[in-house]
Amino acid sequence: MPGSRPGGCLAPGRLRGARIGAHLRDALRETLVHLGGAPLQGGLYVRANPWELYVGEAAHRLGT
Known part of the structure; x- marks a missing residue:
């Protein structure tokens, strides 16, 4: 998953490179x-x- 890191860390700010809208980033x-x-x-x-499974489901639901 883009932005995921081992050890339960996630950096949603890295999703900017995927050109998602700010409202989607904020929702995530x-x-x-x-x-x-x-x-x-x-x-x-x-x-x-x-939490990888939960974050993946949330990202999919948000369309990121």
Whole structure:
């Protein structure tokens, strides 16, 4: 998945290269927080438990 990193980290800001709209990027960020993600810096989110499946489903639902 674009923007994913090992260890439960995700950087939705990296999705800018895919030319998605700011509203979609913001919706994904809100979803990450809803899933229990914590923003670290520069659009990098972490969560203690694996969340790749949930993030993938959210991204697919948002059309990213």
